Amino acid sequence: GGIIMGEEGIREAYEKGRGRIYLRSKTTIEDVRGGRQQIIITEIPYQVVKSRLVTAIENIRLEKKVEGISEVRDESGREGLRIVVELKKEVDAEGILAYLFKKTDLQVAYNFNMVAIVNKAPMQLGLRELLKAYIEHQKEVVTLRTQHDLAKAEERAHVLEGLVKALQILDEVIATIKASKSRQDAQKNLVVFFGFTDRQADAILTLQLYRLTNLEITALENELAEIAKKITQLRSILGDEKKLVSVIKKEMLDIKKDYGVDRRSIIQSEVEELKVNLQVMVNAEDVLVTISHEGYIKRTSMLSFTRSGGEIETTGLKEKDFIRFLLEVNTLESLLIFSQKGQYYLLPVHQIAEYKWKDIGTAIVNLIPIAKDDRIIKVIPVKDFNEAGKSLVFVTRKGQVKRTELKEYMTNRSTGITACKLQQDDEVIDVMLSENTKDILLVTKLGMAIRFKEDEVSVMGRSAGGVKGIQLRDDDEITSALWVFGDEGEILVVSDLGYAKRSLLLDYPLQGRGGKGVVTFEFKEGKRVKPNGSKMVKAFYVKQDYRLTAFLSNGEQSTFSTESVKIEERKSIGKSVIALGKDVGIVDIIHHS
Template sequence: MEKEHIQELPLEDVIGDRFGRYSKYIIQERALPDARDGLKPVQRRILFSMHTEGNTHQKPFRKAAKTVGNVIGNYHPHGDSSVYDAMVRLSQSWKMRTPLIEMHGNNGSVDGDPPAAMRYTETRLSAIAGELLTDIEKRTVDFIPNFDETTNEPVVLPARFPNLLVNGSTGISAGYATEIPPHRLDEVIDAVIMRMEKPECTVEDLMTVLSGPDFPTGGIIQGIDGIEKAYKTGKGKIIIRGKAEIEEVRGGRQRIVITEIPYEINKASLVKKMDDLRVDRKLDSIAEVRDETDRTGLRVVIDLKKEADAELILNYLYKATDLQVAYNFNMVAIYNKRPVLMGLHRLLDAYIEHRKEVVTNRSAYDLEKAKARHHIVAGLMKALSILDEVIACIRSSKDKQDAKNRLVEQFEFTEEQAEAIVTLQLYRLTNTDITALKKESAELEKTIGQLQAILESAKKLESVIKRELKDMKKMYATERRTVIEAEIQEIKIDQKAMIPSEDVLVSVTREGYIKRTGLRSYSASGGLPAMKESDGLLFKQEMNTTDVLLVFTNKGSYLHLPVHELPDIRWKEAGQHASGIVSGFKDESIIAAFSVRDFSTRQFILLATKSGMIKRTELAQFNVQRYSRPLTAMNVKGDDEVCAAALTDGGSDVLMITHYGYGLRFAEEEVPVVGPRAAGVKGNSLKENDYTVAVITSSTEGAHFIAVTNRGSAKRGGFDQFERTSRAKRGVVLVRELKTNPHRIIGAARLDESRDYYVRMKKGADVKINVNALKKVDRYSNGSFVVDEKEQGAVQMLLLTEKESE
């Protein structure tokens, strides 16, 4: 047995080497097109195999399975699906600007439907694909052995037109990707000719004839600057949008009709996305979305409701769906066996260089054949001039070889001429044949002269290339399908105008359950919504779906919640927790919620912390575009917490109340206006272990407040009992100091007739405060007990809740 040969190598070396080889193969032999003929290896092998088998556009169609089998067996040892998928794409008119294969049968659709199996479809080369293979038998391109060395295959096709720019390419390999858009054939040919005639031409010059990509699906390109950048550097960005028109229909209604969609977009998915906007009520103005596409062309109809703003809806569709997409050029191709990012100049030059080589090789081949034939014709003419002697020589010879040898010796014919003479048919020995030979000789001499001129003159070589390109343009030119607009249109959408206006009831509980409810559902149910025993209704207000709910937490965060995006839940059911509405909301408790209709009004959000920091921020600062996570309302440091939030008009008075019973009143103007991320300024000066409990604002002197102590006492007081002073002071006492078991304030709030007030106990049910029975008392009073003396130590907090409906 053969002895095993084991190598011990570091794993990273082995992996690196193997992956390097794999990457080289993927880059060069699979995913990226050649800069010369614009084809990937599998595409080239399909076209060459069909050409070799005579499956051309002049012949009948053949089963696709037969071609796939030939390609796999002779050139491409991979799965049949990879070959068939490549073949199908070459036949799809919505992906290829000039399809290279004609297919009978189902070859897929713009909706993403799969093609029929290859046993059902029939194919043949298209007429223009034949132009890619013209002259391949004239040694115009290099051939290499196939995978099993049973035959040869071309390295590149002769390509009589610049296929890479005409049909574009897309692909992803190891470390490289390519995205080259298709172009209009005659424009690309004009650019090639300009590049040959004016080698110093700029991209701007070329763009006078090659204005930009031309997609088979049509559409509108916006952004000439992006095209120019891509042509200069190989990379650039443009916008492609579908072509849509607004039509008037009977009854004063309008509809949007889409007749072209962006390149490579799945129409069925686009239509479904549009209909989802209607179903999800993100576009309430859409009545129906219909796909009316048939054999006459693409047509998607969007019927609108009466009074709908069609322009606004169309702009929203451009912004929210694939009716408008960004296209990024990344023009990478294989050039000199390496992947290269190429601008327009390099792509054109690569093609021109290739065509020069092809035409030179073809001319050399034709010259060789012409000279050989001219030599034979000269021998035949000489033989006919001494016909009797030639016949006598042949008749006296032993065999064919002897006859050839004697002709060479006696009459000085060459070996090739002697072979032609001895194989000459008798009918050719007529008087008319010598005339034909003379004519052929003259034509051959002319052809030889022309071919030699091409090989000797670069100018004549270029003229041949240009003439052939012009012939291609004449035969295969088509109209432009894609419209190009210079500027990218900025889409501005009034989001409020897109939201269906509806009055709803919005509720927020202390533990963070939020919902909106239809007014009909609320009217039918009434009372309080479903809540946990420990929870309480913090906010209940009639709002419009175009409004925004701002919710503030004890950690200095806030939630920006457009009402139309809140979960629509029946009144008697629990709402959805805030953590299910915005991501990242956890370990926070809600302290306040406000309804905002217009952020541009001159209002402020006032926030205060337990440690006595206070700040205010303009309401407009809380209007944001991205609100999927909690946002910062105040920079809270250490273990501090926000204890109060208020919506003010800028001219209110602020009353800060502390746990130890101090109250400090000052003008709101004393609090500087800062941004949301600021920490604020010192609001009041605290005793050791004291902390701020509540902050109450009022713009009227006669405002009342209610305060509750740890011993279950409730006290009603007024703003007028506190002299207005400046901030950062301790303030004056709100409760009388007792040496034993002193009253400590656990909660305070402004007195509001629309609310009910409860004392929350550590155990047992909440105790309702009869606000009407509370009389305003002086500043030193400790108020009236509202909790049984036996439970005084079990008081937890003051609870404000919206009044229950009657």
């Protein structure tokens, strides 16, 4: 029973000998009391074992792979098959059914591979060729069978002819047998005196006496007449191909009459695409996801976070570890995780193990196969990969910029995939989610900055390498990439020796992509001048106050507010915001938005 889906698969199989169809169970969704629904299964695909199917659905319920199944019952009986999947209130019955079609044998695929032995060799045949090969084979089978039947009939007719002849001269035959010395002598005498063959003479000698009655004599004569008719019929089959084909046809019709049953399955022209809504499998919940510097990840409920005091600092971490990424997301979202080597991984939020806020979590390598010598540089939550206008902008250490539509990063693979093609000795430093409404501002290690419109970067393919964002000196590189808009806000830059400043965004004019840019930090030079740094560590876009954490080369941390950094001219030396000891520098700075 069930529903066959895919006329095209049937057509392809019949034409080429290879194809695929899908066989789906017959199901209905019924409303029951209390505002609930239930899925009723009345027919299942061929060769699917009902008990195993019921067990599979029950396991899905027990393991909570689907939210919303309350009970699974087998109510099959004399009236036929009936499996009931009872659902909870206010759940997506269609979505749950789609999931069951996809994950159980409620729907199965059947592959056609029609191979027959033709001329002693296996061949894949379409239906027309298969029927032709079968008919030729049946001709051979019926011919051999007819030849065998004819040989047996002719042998029997030969014996009967001898018996009838012997009965016609019975007295002479009996006298000859009585006068013979032995059975062998009698057989020889019958051949010599009456012209019988050895086979006929042997049959005469084995004839039982009761068959000498008039009734038996008539029976032998009738049998001989019937055998003669049969021989004529068999010879005509062997001598006329039309009669041979008619025999095959009659036998096929007899098989149809004895075993033919109406098709139980309904044929549906198109194969329905199964789209399983994530909400069917996952309970939608707002959560916090943290990824630490040492690579520990966890998902925490908002309730656990609140009960732990609602402070980020109270999270569980190993000694000297710190939070690198803090994300407020929903369990229905996915995380795009990008590495400095240009790889990316897609990790659904619901697949991250849930921990209490004060737990450390699990190593992220247990969830994504990131290499030991690679490092995560950005994590972007995504609700809808097909959202119009969304794209990703990649910025590399050597100043390359690439823009690609977000939808190209949708994948079902769990392994790393190329997100951006990199030149030798280059690496990705940032990935930004774009709506094509802002400007890109790049800041370099030697204190240069360039601002250009995002649409100057053409949309490229996922594995493309990008275009030049800024013209760099040989000893320079990009440290930060920022989204900016209009003239509001400031650009905050920090050097490796703890000098920082804010300068107005309006002091950063729009330029063409690929230029040298403008100075954003003036490094002090001279033997008698106290240095303010040798390189830029990080830059930030500031529109309202937030806190930054600096990580020092001696393993310590220092936190400061963006408001504590003075506003100065764009081309200025900045002021010390972090007191550093001798030979101590800043290696990195982060903030949690």
